[in-house]
Amino acid sequence: MHVRCVICDRDGEIPDESPEAKRIRNRPIHTYMCTECHDRIAQKTAERLATGKFVFRRTSESSEEEF
Ligand SMILES: [Zn+2]
Structure with missing residues (x-):
């Protein structure tokens, strides 16, 4: 099937x-x-992950404590 890349x-x-x-x-x-x-x-995603931007925050002020 014929396709066209959405990026390039x-x-x-x-x-x-x-x-x-x-x-x-x-x-x-x-x-x-x-x-x-x-x-x-x-x-790119891997690089962004490496910068730590997507690291889950586990602070005590998060609402996760409700569990
Ligand atoms: Zn492409």
Whole structure:
């Protein structure tokens, strides 16, 4: 099936029977991302994780204490 990367607008082809093709067919709103962009974003996410921004805060002032 013909796809276009939502990030870099590059045309691509994925096997009709691949899980991703099925997902896009079932939900047209689902967008395709080429491997390159996917990897780049995965790397960015990893870098952001490494900065500690997404570390869960476990302070005593959180409402988690209600449990
Ligand atoms: Zn791309």
